[in-house]
Amino acid sequence: MNETPESTVLDPTAAPATADAVGGVEAADDGPGVLETRSMDVFYGDFKAVADVSMSFTFNEISALIGPSGCGKSTVLRSLNRMNDLIPTARVDGEVRYHGTNIYAGDVDPVEIRRRIGMVFQKPNPFPKSIFDNIAWGAKINGFKGSKSDMKDLVQGALEQAALWDEVKDKLTESGLSLSGGQQQRLCIARAIAVQPDVILMDEPCSALDPIATLRIEELMLELKENYSIIIVTHNMQQAARVSDRTAFFNVELDTTGQRTGHLVEFSPTDVLFTTPKEKATEDYITGRFG
């Protein structure tokens, strides 16, 4: 795989419009997106977990995915960077377009996709290595060519962006596991940033954290959206309302064969979705929870 961003098909530096022009992809209804799904179905074996998801995520925005448990939020999120490939039974139908390229096309290497579209998980999962190595490793395996001091700068930069530098700058050689839960999650965010992605997926990144740590991560997300597109799954509607620009509501329904298949109900600007939802189901869900 070619490491120089200029020459790859998946060019995150290109403006979305250009990318669409190059890829020959027509813009979706709601404008050109860095990442788009088109009639995406995801299966686990024979079980259809989500059906017919079409949505477009925009640059420098935070999009939130909300919905009841089991409606397929994590499934959709994992499909966006092919993390679902790690589940042997998982299968995706339809398209996911990243800068116009269908990431499920035969000639696309999922390894490259995951480098461009990073992921932060529900439970903080730092490597059992030093804080420094936690961040440096991703760069190394992706062919980082800089000197030792370049690497130090990279690590420092990532930690600063993740608002962790001041807390760990004196103990970079200590294990990542020695940090508190909230610090570990920020370390995971720093680790994701360090490989220079342009989209970051976060699956309930705060659900294992206390309210103060949660607040720090939320502030961090707001800072990060200057440079990245962020898609976050959350079960916490206040969180979605606080941080996201646009919110997607997923619901799950029994289909005719008795399967519980999730689907996208609506995807609107966050203030619209929480004040004047288009769909009855959305309104029920948000009022039910808020009330």
Added chain:
Amino acid sequence: MVQLREQSEAAEFFPSDVEYQGLLSKRSRRGRVVQLSFLLMLTIAVVGLGILLYTIIDDSFGLVAVVNQNEPEAVVSAYGYDPAVTVLDDLNKEQLVDVLQGSVSSGVGRRLEREERFFADRLVFESQAKWDEVCASDEPPSGCSGGVRSKGNVLDLVRERVIQPDIVAVNRLTASIFNPDGFKEEVETAFVENPSRFGEYTYDQVRYQWRAWFSWKFVTSPASDRPEIAGVRTAVLGSIWLVIITVLFAVPVGVGAAIYLEEFARPTRINDLIQTNINNLAGVPSIIYGMLGLAVLVRILEPFTSGSLFGEGAPNGRTIMSAGLTLGLLTLPVVIISSQEAIRAVPSSLRQAGMGLGATKWQTVRSQVLPVAIPGILTGTILAVARAIGETAPLILVGAASFITVSPSGPFSQFTALPIQIFQWTSFPQEEWRHLAAAASLVLLVLLLTLNAAAVIMRNRFSRRMS
């Protein structure tokens, strides 16, 4: 006691307070009984192992009754010393060499000198001209390389070749400590009642001395048909070579297969079949592996296992290579299974983290999964290899020699191994051999412990680097 709330309807299904107290004490009693019985089982295990170790050690040391061919006192007084004051050890090296020169044949003397010289500045048994000729030959003996025998070495030679103690009766350690006179009486009675058993010896020739069957000398001496001087050097070296070949084969192959099965194999029918077979192979008796080794390694692959492919070698395939590979095959299933378990125990969140950063599968496995799995892999491997060291049956089948005195020089040498040596010695009727077998068992145990300790240190290194 805390009052149970009686609010819900289900409360009537619970015992009343009084009943509950009764049940509670019954429950804790049952817990204590179970705990005690587990303790009992642990005790049985510890006692069993303790008895095993005790009998081995008990046989490895003790009093022996010897008849010397030449009494050390006589040797000493021949030099004009008073045997009551001076003992053999007090003689200097020149005198000892002199004693040796006076007793052994010149042929034996020359052989000893070619093995290692007695003095740096002069030759004792060999003429200078002959020595130069021998050392100029294509294969000069080890004595030509310049080493000189120490006084202790010469003393050993004198004991072995001049004093020539012949062990006529042996005793165990505990009996020797607590009842040495019982042993002496026993020997005396035996001489009275059954003199023919001792040939020409008479009781007044008998001397009693302590003997450590298990000693450094025992470890470093080659095999011999005389129990007084027999050692396990050949067998120890054979066992070490076997371990090396076994580990070199079983660890890379086993860990590699485990990585493939755990990380890369898709759950297809063929892979399931392979997995099932590996699990079953772990239970196959070792003698079957021996038969496989004999048929395939010794016979079919003879050009390889005898080393003739590489231009060196043994007359047939009954070499360390065959035996080591057989033991390697034997340990392979256990190495695979325990490595698989260790790899499976690595949290999948680490794999997701690695893959999520754009690492390939192998990069993730290599840098994130394996480092965490290695302590577990090592634990399983240690156990498997430890078992292999003690294996006897397959070695007999692939042709371990029962009596060789030449140390193995490489993977294509004929060999014997400690368990084979032990097995053979225990089958001899004379009691001395049983003590040698016990001492050899002790050597085997020490070898095992050393290997385990090395592996544990390695494992802890890894774990420490992890955390």
